[in-house]
Amino acid sequence: xxxxxxxGIGAIAGDYIGLIVGGKVRDVALTALCSRNEAHIREVAQxxxxxxxxxxDYGAMLRSGQVDAIxxxxxxxxxxxxxxxxxxxxxxxxxxxxxxxxxxxxxxxxPELVCGVMYNRRAAxxxxxxxxxxxxxxxxxxxxxxxxxxxxxxxxxxxxxxxxRGTWQGEGGGLLMTQASHQLDLMQWICGMPVSxxxxxxxxxxxxxxxxxxxxxxxxxxxxxxxxxxxxxCPGTNLLEICGTxxxxxxRDDSEVEIxxxxxxxxxxxxxxxxxxxxxxxxxxxxxxxxxxxKAQQAATIQNFVAAAQGxxxxxxxxxxxLRSLQSIHGAYLxxxxxxxxxxxGDERVFxxxxxxTGASMAIGHGPL
Numbered sequence: 001x002x003x004x005x006x007x008g009i010g011a012i013a014g015d016y017i018g019l020i021v022g023g024k025v026r027d028v029a030l031t032a033l034c035s036r037n038e039a040h041i042r043e044v045a046q047x048x049x050x051x052x053x054x055x056x057d058y059g060a061m062l063r064s065g066q067v068d069a070i071x072x073x074x075x076x077x078x079x080x081x082x083x084x085x086x087x088x089x090x091x092x093x094x095x096x097x098x099x100x101x102x103x104x105x106x107x108x109x110x111p112e113l114v115c116g117v118m119y120n121r122r123a124a125x126x127x128x129x130x131x132x133x134x135x136x137x138x139x140x141x142x143x144x145x146x147x148x149x150x151x152x153x154x155x156x157x158x159x160x161x162x163x164x165r166g167t168w169q170g171e172g173g174g175l176l177m178t179q180a181s182h183q184l185d186l187m188q189w190i191c192g193m194p195v196s197x198x199x200x201x202x203x204x205x206x207x208x209x210x211x212x213x214x215x216x217x218x219x220x221x222x223x224x225x226x227x228x229x230x231x232x233x234c235p236g237t238n239l240l241e242i243c244g245t246x247x248x249x250x251x252r253d254d255s256e257v258e259i260x261x262x263x264x265x266x267x268x269x270x271x272x273x274x275x276x277x278x279x280x281x282x283x284x285x286x287x288x289x290x291x292x293x294x295k296a297q298q299a300a301t302i303q304n305f306v307a308a309a310q311g312x313x314x315x316x317x318x319x320x321x322x323l324r325s326l327q328s329i330h331g332a333y334l335x336x337x338x339x340x341x342x343x344x345x346g347d348e349r350v351f352x353x354x355x356x357x358t359g360a361s362m363a364i365g366h367g368p369l
Contacts, residue, residue, distance in 0.1 A: 002306050005032035005067035007058055007082060008074035009044050010162070015298060016071060021048045024299040028306045034061045062086050069114075069309055071302070075164045076172050083115065083319075095172030097330055098348045100323050107319060114308045116301075116315040117322030121182040122189060123300035125289040126257050130242065130249050131190045133259065140246030140265055142219060145191045146226040151236030152179040159207050166207030168355065174209030176201070176329045180229040183240075185317070185325040187217075187225065191242065193324055194219050198341040199332035204232035215332050218341075247282060254292040259285040 004020070006013050020030050033041050034055040041054040055061040062070070062085055070086040072079055080099035084106065107115055121127060133139055152175065164170025171177055176184065188194070194217040201210035211232050217225030230236065240251040245266045250258040262269075262282040269280045291297065301316055308315040327345035335342040337354050 002028045002309055003031040003066060003068045004028050004071060005034065005052075005055075005061050005069070006030065006071045006073060007034045007061070008072065008078075009033055009035040009037075009040055010073060013071075013073040014044065015295060016073070016302065017044065017048055017050070019295060019299045019302065021050065024295075025302045025306065027310070028302070031066050032061050032064065034058050058082060059085065069305070071118075075170050076177065077170065095177075096348070096352060097323060097326050097345070098352075100319070100326060104320060104323070114305070114315060115319045116305050116308065117317045117319060118298070118301055119182060119185045119189075119317040119322065119325070120294070120297040120301040121186055121254075122316050123291075123297040123304065124254055125291050126251055126255055126287075127186055127190065129287070129289070130251060130257065130259075133249065134190055134242060134244070138246065138261070139242065139244030139249065140262075141221060142191055142223040142242070142244055144224050144226075144241070144243040145187060145217075145219075146228075147183055147187060147240045148228045148237045149180055149183045150228065150230040150233040151238045152229065152231045153234050153236055154179070154205075154211065154231045156205055159205060166205070166209055168208050171209065172355075173329060173333060174201075174203075174207065175211045175229055175231050176213050176332055177209075179231060180213065180227075181325060181329060183229070184215075184227065184328055185322075186240075187227065188324055188328060189317075189321070191223075191225065192219060194225055194328065194344055196341050196343050197328065197331045197335050199335040201333070201336045204230075213332065255289045257287040257289065259287070261285070 006016065017030065019025055020028060030050060030052050032053045032055060033045065033050070034057075035041050036056055038054060038056050044050070045052055045054065053064065053066050055064070061067060072082050074082060077095050080096070080103065083103055103115075107113060134142075159166035166174065196218045198216040199213060201213045203209070204211050212230045213227070215225070215227035217227065219225065238253050242249045247259065247261045260282050262280045264280060266280055304313070304316040307313045330348065330351045331342045331344045331346040334346045334351055334354070
């Protein structure tokens with residue numbers, strides 16, 4: 001039985017506590033909670049019927065001997081330092097990529113330690129299935145990957161629910177660092193890391209950071225990617241398309257999958273077909289997956305961490321993979337600020353310099369494309 005402590009008892013931690021107390025995660029006991037507000041800890045413990053130890057000092061919880069693992073659910077900027085002290089973190093892994101990168105040598109020296117990032121969308125059966133198809137080469141060579149993810153709607157009440165929300169200092173970014181980071185992570189997990197990005201970001205709420213973004217990505221083989229995200233469109237769309245030389249995969253709303261398999265590679269057909277308009281024949285397969293619920297994926301991700309900590313399998317999203325997703329986000333911000341295409345990973349020193357210089361006064365919506 002893995003003894004788990006949670007640091008930071010906000011809304012997302014409440015979801016995880018509910019999953020564990022509700023028996024959705026096996027072989028784990030919630031033995032400690034840490035927050036600066038002791039009264040809040042008592043209120044949460046009473047609401048869930050917990051007997052967990054309460055701590056207002058994070059270091060004291062780590063030294064207590066009452067936890068085997070920590071789930072870090074504090075604001076983004078606190079993640080790297082807290083991870084150094086105790087290696088599972090909530091996404092994203094931090095605000096500054098260099099701070100996260102400094103943790104990797106620690107993990108290399110301590111192979112018995114397990115560190116994962118809560119990119120829980122990786123647990124969805126639909127995306128695990130299509131990742132296997134893409135990685136197996138069944139789709140041929142990558143041609144295009146496009147994701148319209150505009151169903152991330154947030155009202156102004158969302159941003160006023162916490163002083164750190166919608167701020168550069170608290171979140172280190174907006175939509176790309178928070179809601180849409182899951183989909184960007186899935187794109188690089190399934191299709192590989194792009195080599196460059198051209199981005200435009202804008203603001204549609206009275207906040208400091210972006211809640212709309214458009215990314216144009218280029219991959220090593222010359223394939224292109226498109227990422228269109230919004231937290232102010234209503235109604236929104238959630239549609240992923242991956243096109244290869246031997247077919248196309250479409251995923252709608254994280255659950256409805258269509259797989260078109262061509263009878264031969266499009267490039268071979270194009271060279272040999274005598275007709276100027278004939279198209280490659282193919283078959284269509286449609287699948288429906290029933291685990292689109294976010295809480296089901298959160299439970300599966302925590303379960304994966306428990307299993308990895310017990311030596312029963314690999315971690316779903318390693319710190320190194322989480323770092324790559326953060327580098328993609330930073331590259332997009334750099335591209336918007338500088339008004340040009342940026343090679344990935346971008347220059348973290350330039351990112352930090354611009355962020356520190358402009359800070360909360362930066363009007364991200366005014367950057368050139």
